[in-house]
Amino acid sequence: xxxxxxxxxESYLYGLPLSVVNLIVMFGAAFVVLLGFVAPFAGLLSxxxxxxxxxxxxxxxxxxxxxxxxxxxxxxxxKSLFKEDLIPKVADKPLxxxxxxxxxxxxxxxxxxxxxxxxxxxxxxxxxxxxxxATAAITVVGLVMAGWGSGSKWSxxxxxxxxxxxxxxxxxxxxxxxxAILLAGSLSLQEIIAAQGPHPWQWxxxxxxxxxxxxxxxxxxxxxxxxxAPFDLPEAETELVSGYNTEYSGMRFLFFFFAEWAHLYVLxxxxxxxxxxxxxxxxxxxxxxxAESIAARILELVFFQLKIYVLVFLVVQLRWTVPRVRMDQxxxxxxxxxxxxxxxxxxxxxxxxxxxxxxxSFVKYLLIAFSSAMVLYYFYKVYRxxxxxxxxxxxxPFV
Amino acid sequence: MxxxxxxxxxxxxxxxxxIKSEESQAGDPYVWVPANKITEVLTFLRDDEExxxxxxxxxxxxxxxxxxxxxxxxxxxYNKQHxxxxxxxxxxxxxxxxxxxxxxxxxxxxxxxxxxxxxVNFTGHSDLRRIMLPDDWVGHPLRKDYQEEEEYRGIDTxxxxxxxx
Amino acid sequence: xxxxxxxxxxxxxxxxxxxxxxxxxxxxxxxxxxxxxVPDVGYLHRSIEKIGEICEYNGFMPYTDRADYLSAxxxxxxxxxxxxxxxxxxxxxRAEYLRVIAAELNRIISHIxxxxxxxxxxxxxxxxxLALKEREKVNDLMEALxxxxxxxxxxxxGGVSYDMPPGFIERSLKFLADFEPFMDEFExxxxxxxxxxxxxxxxxxxxxxxxxxxxxVGPNLRASGVDxxxxxxxxxxVYPKLQFEVPVGVGSQGVVxxxxxxxxxxxxxxxxxxxxxxxxxAQIPEGDFLGEIPRVMKPAVGECxxxxxxxxxxxGYYLISDGSKNAFRVRIRTGSFTxxxxxxxxxxxxxxxxxxxxxxxxxxxxxxxxR
Numbered sequence: 041x042x043x044x045x046x047x048x049x050e051s052y053l054y055g056l057p058l059s060v061v062n063l064i065v066m067f068g069a070a071f072v073v074l075l076g077f078v079a080p081f082a083g084l085l086s087x088x089x090x091x092x093x094x095x096x097x098x099x100x101x102x103x104x105x106x107x108x109x110x111x112x113x114x115x116x117x118x119k120s121l122f123k124e125d126l127i128p129k130v131a132d133k134p135l136x137x138x139x140x141x142x143x144x145x146x147x148x149x150x151x152x153x154x155x156x157x158x159x160x161x162x163x164x165x166x167x168x169x170x171x172x173x174a175t176a177a178i179t180v181v182g183l184v185m186a187g188w189g190s191g192s193k194w195s196x197x198x199x200x201x202x203x204x205x206x207x208x209x210x211x212x213x214x215x216x217x218x219x220a221i222l223l224a225g226s227l228s229l230q231e232i233i234a235a236q237g238p239h240p241w242q243w244x245x246x247x248x249x250x251x252x253x254x255x256x257x258x259x260x261x262x263x264x265x266x267x268x269a270p271f272d273l274p275e276a277e278t279e280l281v282s283g284y285n286t287e288y289s290g291m292r293f294l295f296f297f298f299a300e301w302a303h304l305y306v307l308x309x310x311x312x313x314x315x316x317x318x319x320x321x322x323x324x325x326x327x328x329x330x331a332e333s334i335a336a337r338i339l340e341l342v343f344f345q346l347k348i349y350v351l352v353f354l355v356v357q358l359r360w361t362v363p364r365v366r367m368d369q370x371x372x373x374x375x376x377x378x379x380x381x382x383x384x385x386x387x388x389x390x391x392x393x394x395x396x397x398x399x400x401s402f403v404k405y406l407l408i409a410f411s412s413a414m415v416l417y418y419f420y421k422v423y424r425x426x427x428x429x430x431x432x433x434x435x436x437p438f439v
Numbered sequence: 440m441x442x443x444x445x446x447x448x449x450x451x452x453x454x455x456x457x458i459k460s461e462e463s464q465a466g467d468p469y470v471w472v473p474a475n476k477i478t479e480v481l482t483f484l485r486d487d488e489e490x491x492x493x494x495x496x497x498x499x500x501x502x503x504x505x506x507x508x509x510x511x512x513x514x515x516x517y518n519k520q521h522x523x524x525x526x527x528x529x530x531x532x533x534x535x536x537x538x539x540x541x542x543x544x545x546x547x548x549x550x551x552x553x554x555x556x557x558x559v560n561f562t563g564h565s566d567l568r569r570i571m572l573p574d575d576w577v578g579h580p581l582r583k584d585y586q587e588e589e590e591y592r593g594i595d596t597x598x599x600x601x602x603x604x
Numbered sequence: 605x606x607x608x609x610x611x612x613x614x615x616x617x618x619x620x621x622x623x624x625x626x627x628x629x630x631x632x633x634x635x636x637x638x639x640x641x642v643p644d645v646g647y648l649h650r651s652i653e654k655i656g657e658i659c660e661y662n663g664f665m666p667y668t669d670r671a672d673y674l675s676a677x678x679x680x681x682x683x684x685x686x687x688x689x690x691x692x693x694x695x696x697x698r699a700e701y702l703r704v705i706a707a708e709l710n711r712i713i714s715h716i717x718x719x720x721x722x723x724x725x726x727x728x729x730x731x732x733x734l735a736l737k738e739r740e741k742v743n744d745l746m747e748a749l750x751x752x753x754x755x756x757x758x759x760x761x762g763g764v765s766y767d768m769p770p771g772f773i774e775r776s777l778k779f780l781a782d783f784e785p786f787m788d789e790f791e792x793x794x795x796x797x798x799x800x801x802x803x804x805x806x807x808x809x810x811x812x813x814x815x816x817x818x819x820x821v822g823p824n825l826r827a828s829g830v831d832x833x834x835x836x837x838x839x840x841x842v843y844p845k846l847q848f849e850v851p852v853g854v855g856s857q858g859v860v861x862x863x864x865x866x867x868x869x870x871x872x873x874x875x876x877x878x879x880x881x882x883x884x885x886a887q888i889p890e891g892d893f894l895g896e897i898p899r900v901m902k903p904a905v906g907e908c909x910x911x912x913x914x915x916x917x918x919x920g921y922y923l924i925s926d927g928s929k930n931a932f933r934v935r936i937r938t939g940s941f942t943x944x945x946x947x948x949x950x951x952x953x954x955x956x957x958x959x960x961x962x963x964x965x966x967x968x969x970x971x972x973x974x975r
Contacts, residue, residue: 097733193614197956200635269727270799278622278725279957363799364727366957367636466690466908466925493816497909497920497937511922513909513937517816517832524909545819548945556653571646571974580654581933 078148082301083113088349089301089356096360116294123290128191131287135189140288140295142182147302149175154309155229157319157340168229169217172310173210176265179299180206183274183284186296190287198283201367202267202274208374209264215382216258219251219389220244220314233318245315246407247399250388255315257378257385259351262310264370266303269359273367304355308348319344440489440521442468448490452483469511469524477512477527478537484514484523485542492516492523495543498550500557502582506531510559512539529559531582538564556581611639614956618647622725622960625970627944633956641951641959643944648974656934661687661901662761664934669755671936672972674717677703677710678914679936680759685840686910686921687761690903698891699763700842705776705884706749706758708877712783713742714915715823715870715877718967722867723794725964726803731794738786741779748772761901763894773885780878787878791871795864804867805858808950808962815861818946821939822917824966827853827869828861834913846883848876863965870967902929916940916967940972 056064087102087110094101102109127136153168155161165171180203187199221227223244224235236243244251264271275283285296312318319340329335365373440448449470461469472480484492497513512525527536538561539546550561551570558579561567569576575592578585587596612635617628626647632639652671656664668683669676681703688695720735743753748769750758758765794800810820815828825832833850835843851872853865903925911920920937943966951959 093729097730098737099733193612197636272727273957276727276957278727279960281621360730362728362797363723363803364957365799366803366955368955369802466906466923469907494819496819496911496918497922497935499922499935499937501924501933501935513920513922517830520837522909543819544814544817544949545942545945548941552941569646571649573646580651581657 078151078302079117079298081305082298083117084110085301085304085352086113086116086297088352089304089359092353092356093360096357120291120294125292126287126289128287130191132189132191135185136191136287137292139182139186139189140292140299142185143179143299144182144295144302146175146177146179146182147299147306149178150306151302153229154306155233155313155318156344157337158230158234160337160341161230164228164230167227169221169227169232169314172229172306173214173217176206176303176306177210179303182299186288187274187284190284192287194281195284195286198274198276198280198286201280202284204367205267205271205273205370206265208371209261209378212257212261212374212378212382213265215379215386216254216261217310217314218386219254222386222389222393223247223251229313229318233313233320236317236320238317238320238322240317240408241401241404242320243315243317246404246411248389248392248396248403249407250385250392251315252407253381254385254389255311257382258311258314261374261378262307263355263358264374266300266307268300268304268355270362270365271370272359272364273370276364304352305348307355308351309344311351312344312347316347318347440519442523445490445521445523446470448487449480449483452487453480467524469526472525472527474527474529474536477510477525478539478542480525481512481514481539481542489519490516490523491518493518495539495545495549496522498539498546498553500553500559500581502557502584503528504583508534508557508559508582510536510553531558534559535562536560537562538567540564555579558582609634616641616959617644622963623970624721624964624968627968627970627973629947629959631956631959636955636957638951638954638956638959641947641954643947645941645944645970645973648970650971650975652975653934653936656931658930660929661903661931664931665760666755666757668936669757670971671975672914672916672919672938672940672969673755674969674972675710675714675915676754676756677706677758678912679919680757681707681841682910682912682914682919682921684759684761685912686908686923687901687903689908689910690906690923690925691761691898691901693762693895693897695763695895696892697842697889698767699893699895701884701888702764702768702893703759704842704846705881705888706746706756706764708880708884709742709745709749709776710756711877711915712874713739713746714967715874716742718915718964719790719794719867719870719874721967722804722863722961722964723800725960726800728794728797728800731790734786734790734793738783741783745772745776745779748775760894760897762897763892765894767893773888776881777885780881784875784878787871787874795868795871801857801864803957803961804864804965805862807858807863807958808954808965809859810861810946810950812861814946814949818949819942820917820946821942822913822915823869823873824866824939824943825917826851827865829853829855834911834918838911840912842884842887845887846880848880851876863961866965866967900929902927914939916943916969916972936975938972938975940966940968940970943968944973 091101102112105111105115127133150172152162153165153171183202184199187195187202220232224232226232240246245255246252267274275285285293288296321339321343325339326336329339453476461471484490492514494515494517495512496515499511501509501511503509507528507530510527513522514525515522529536536559538550540550547566548570550564551568553559554561554567555569555571556579568574577588590596611632614631614633615628616631617623618626628644628647630642630644650670652667655667659667665680665683668679672679716735716739720732723731746756747753749772750756750766810824810828812829815825815830820828829852831850831852836850851869853860853869855862855865856868857864905925905927907924909920909922911918916939918939922935922937923931924933926932947963951962954962
């Protein structure tokens with residue numbers, strides 16, 4: 041990056057001081073990442089979510105723009121750009137304007153530390169996991185600002201709800217992540233992945249019963265932090281009209297959704313990194329394409345993405361299947377169940393590590409068998425639903 | 440209990456009152472009750488073991504031209520499965536009827552509607568406001584002599600004949 | 605010294621996603637918990653009762669559709685019955701059967717929409733879409749029957765406007781055979797969901813005494829444990845010839861009369877309607893669909909109050925005739941109006957999210973409140 045900045049400085053912008061050029065290059069890079077990376081991810085996820093939701097609801101979903109409606113998100117984005125940008129008279133203007141960008145910033149910056157493969161990472165921070173949680177907290181500020189700045193009571197209720205919800209759920213998130221950190225002995229995401237292996241019995245998910253539970257705590261807590269159903273209380277459309285984004289329109293409105301879908305991806309990435317072995321690819325497969333080649337990196341990326349999209353699918357399915365919980369029930373769940381169990385898991389992992397420094401293979405295989413049974417049961421249920429369903433429900437993904 | 444038994448039961452209790460039953464040419468019979476006694480009669484109807492009217496099915500006002508208003512009570516009993524219609528007549532110049540909201544909570548809204556559309560003044564009602572129409576509406580539309588205002592807050596209520604335009 | 609706090613006044617409606625039409629609630633809330641919610645109705649008042657005094661008897665029929673557009677057949681039937689009673693008309697048996705078929709199909713339409721709306725208001729979008737999909741099929745049947753999909757005006761004074769089209773019975777039976785498993789699926793999908801139970805059980809409990817005192821009717825009344833159905837207990841039309849059960853709330857997940865009970869009662873009523881329809885299709889006799897009716901309807905002087913079991917319960921028509929071509933007074937007593945009046949009492953101290961559940965579970969329909 042610095043070489044690139046110097047190159048730019050020498051070739052094109054020699055009239056400016058180097059620090060300014062550095063800044064320009066950094067913003068340029070961020071712009072490229074935003075346009076070329078995060079936006080398509082968020083957009084594609086929006087397409088995926090809409091198609092899955094449509095299939096769950098016996099609809100077709102977007103299928104007109106581009107092949108199979110794949111470019112629908114571009115059309116929506118362009119449409120939003122051309123929409124009138126309404127700012128209510130009573131709104132607190134500066135807050136109202138900044139809020140969506142802050143929300144998006146929180147999600148966007150977390151992409152910096154996501155390990156896409158063993159070498160493809162923007163910055164392998166030695167406090168990567170802390171950085172992830174810290175940037176997620178910026179989102180709360182944005183949501184509260186949006187709620188307050190709109191000058192609408194519904195928005196304010198939504199903002200307050202999101203503040204209460206996200207801050208509460210940071211605690212179980214941190215506790216659950218702590219189990220993986222304890223096992224790896226590092227806060228760096230790359231090192232956490234490197235400490236695991238490509239095979240399921242090497243993942244932290246199956247390392248011991250406590251990490252097994254911690255995975256589910258982290259899953260629930262991250263879904264709650266992302267304001268996704270069944271925890272979408274801040275924007276509960278039937279209660280608070282639309283919550284914190286009630287007064288927004290056009291591109292600003294879209295930014296909230298960008299953030300939501302980006303979070304969906306980050307959620308999958310965090311879970312994959314901490315518990316599912318990240319980008320790890322089996323040695324033999326890696327050797328067959330050459331361990332140092334670009335193909336190996338792509339293979340790692342594909343493995344990472346696959347794991348993420350399985351989780352994303354689960355979250356999307358969850359959203360379109362269950363109703364919304366109530367505020368007090370959600371708080372109860374966090375403080376009365378997730379937090380104590382989280383503490384229990386952290387203590388459990390610590391004791392486990394003391395007792396069995398090398399792990400217990402028997403427990404690992406038992407957990408794998410149990411999970412496999414659960415997955416099989418899930419498929420059996422889905423199969424039965426398809427079998428019992430009437431003709432029009434048959435799955436045909438390409439309509 | 441059929442209509443005649445019901446009426447005689449009420450007349451036993453309120454012997455001194457001018458309670459008269461009336462059979463219409465078609466449809467249901469009904470009972471006239473003096474306006475100042477409606478609360479007592481309804482209390483009796485509700486509490487009496489043989490009548491046991493626990494439900495006020497319908498309460499409404501009817502214009503009785505030229506200068507009277509009727510309030511109609513359709514009573515019903517879930518226990519005994521019988522019903523009875525009561526009517527009260529008041530004059531338009533002083534349309535006061537005691538509210539039965541205390542006896543039957545459902546009367547709260549039904550009386551508000553009767554007040555709004557017919558203009559019966561229910562004395563003792565806890566919250567006698569207009570319910571269907573805006574608070575600043577003039578007149579009671581379901582009266583036969585109701586004259587529509589020319590405009591409401593600057594909005595014309597009439598529209599020109601399309602053929603003459 | 606504590607921090608000074610004050611209640612927040614929230615204006616819920618007339619445009620709010622969960623008020624099902626244009627109803628307004630003035631909510632005073634202390635954060636998430638409300639201190640009171642005062643309903644403000646009248647935004648959809650179209651003075652249907654005044655129109656009834658201006659129209660001739662036949663001409664008022666389409667307006668009864670608009671009184672309750674989700675259950676127009678039942679509203680039609682009630683009005684036809686009250687006029688027939690004043691005129692002393694006998695109507696052919698086939699017409700009675702056709703009316704009941706139409707009314708029960710309409711009950712399915714209305715209830716399935718209500719069930720979907722409850723799930724929607726609790727935050728589950730999918731059941732609503734599934735419910736609407738089935739509703740469309742019933743709408744198709746209705747279209748075959750009378751050419752309309754929402755406001756039918758199918759019932760006429762003295763009978764019905766058209767006979768069944770050829771093949772209607774087969775088509776309906778085919779639909780019902782498909783619809784019955786759907787209801788089982790729906791019952792599996794929604795009321796057995798843990799979050800759904802948590803959100804509805806014990807929420808908005810209406811006791812038996814309150815239900816009668818506030819004159820709740822129909823499924824809401826039955827959910828509170830009152831075993832009462834006009835079709836069975838003050839029977840009319842051909843209902844005495846049909847076998848059906850009256851579902852009553854039992855408080856299977858919480859307290860009798862909670863939102864969950866109201867939901868379950870509606871599901872069970874749909875199943876009863878399916879059985880009623882099958883019986884009707886098996887029994888329906890040949891004959892006229894429209895009886896002998898006078899060219900000019902001039903009922904004798906008198907008055908009549910007729911109650912029918914509409915989708916939202918007891919729908920009462922009070923008609924006064926002064927012997928002329930027009931009614932002297934038409935009064936429509938609807939279930940939603942009285943359901944609405946209980947909200948202020950029950951909603952004290954509820955959470956904001958529960959108010960939404962409660963309103964949805966009462967199945968209030970704005971035009972029916974305001975008329």
